[in-house]
Amino acid sequence: MGRMRKLLIPGVDKQLLVKDATKLMPDFTRRRFIAGGASLGALTLLTGCDVTDSFSAESMLTQMSKFNDAVQAKLFNPNTLAPTFPESAITKPFPFNAYYALDDAPDVDGAAWKLEVRGLVENKKSWTLDELYKLPQEKQITRHICVEGWSAIGSWTGVRLSHFLQLIGADTKAKYVWFQCADMDGYNSPLDMPTALHPQTQMTFKFGDEILPRAYGFPMKIRVPTKLGFKNPKYVISMEVTNDYKGGYWEDQGYNSFSGS
């Protein structure tokens, strides 16, 4: 049993995974120190001037990140496809990546799972896996690029998100599709509508022609080859079509929200 668990994802060392995950954890103390050190806060103490927080480096950086969101939205061409690759280019083993070890990854019961649909849609019925599997699927072999810098090429099969949004009568003039996941601490992430409607944005049910394994987000992952990896949520349990920016797990901690490739 122990050996089996160890081999769940061949070639991926669990100890390293945990190390990798902790490395990703934000060190808020240090972050605050750096932002605070670069702010005018210290000056206000000396002079008694009422300098608002908007002068701090941290809020300046947040403003720049929002500016970069806008620049990237302009740069995004809905007709530009992410490069595709031959089967031989697929990275093996494809890395498992999360802020927790694989043993702590959500273990979703596919038979009981239902995709919940909310927000600005005509039909809010929930979808079972069998119903979703019956929708037209297509395969893509594309490069997954992590915010950390590494990349890996994988093969994903599933339903075009744009097709599904059309099926449920979604208001495609809305700003976002917001995904919620089964991860511990409640992973979530917003996807801008132009990207949601991109032809390669996919509700993924298979990896490498096999039913999506637990490591890669069973039962459903959203594959977005025009975004960084953290904008490709796994273990998705609900989607909401909305005009509100509801934030996201990593986005709220400072990763750029658009994060387009």
Added chain:
Amino acid sequence: MSSISATDHPAEKAASKVIQPAWVRIVHWINAVAIILMIMSGWQIYNASPLFNFTFSRSITLGGWLGGALQWHFAAMWLLMINGLVYLTLGLVTGRFRKKLLPISASGVIDDTKAALAGKLSHADLTVYNQVQKLLYAGIIVVGILIVLSGLAIWKPVQLQWLTAVFGGYEVARYVHFFCMAAIVGFLVIHIALALLVPKSLRAMIIGK
């Protein structure tokens, strides 16, 4: 312009005393700030997924963690790019690049390197660059262009995929970006050491004379 050869004219002697014009000094120091922010935040980003068997000490990185470093990197990149474009445009339009950096010859570089190592290289006229300076300054401009382009190739491997392809793909572009950084750091070590060895060159970059 043809009267430049008549160096005995008093008005021109006064004008020639300006070693670094104001626009050069302004873009130089903006670039200095931008490049230091880019390098220090870049080291923190590198640490999240190192290309080699080492990481940079957190004491010399900027941002505290990957998310903070990315924010600094993608903010300072605008300063670097806009300032860099101003520099390239003015350098070409004013003829500064042509006058200061050309021509460069292999034999000239070898001769001046020998002279420099023998301590015989003259610094009497700081308005004229020797062959080693010409090579380093022209070379670092090329590296500066390459590091911005490879950075764009990593940032936008879908929207700018033609650019990423020019660099040989996403993974190769990461290495190009890294080695350009290493070249700039190497340049900075020499550049700062020599500026301190010849302090009047540092003064010229601050007050112009």
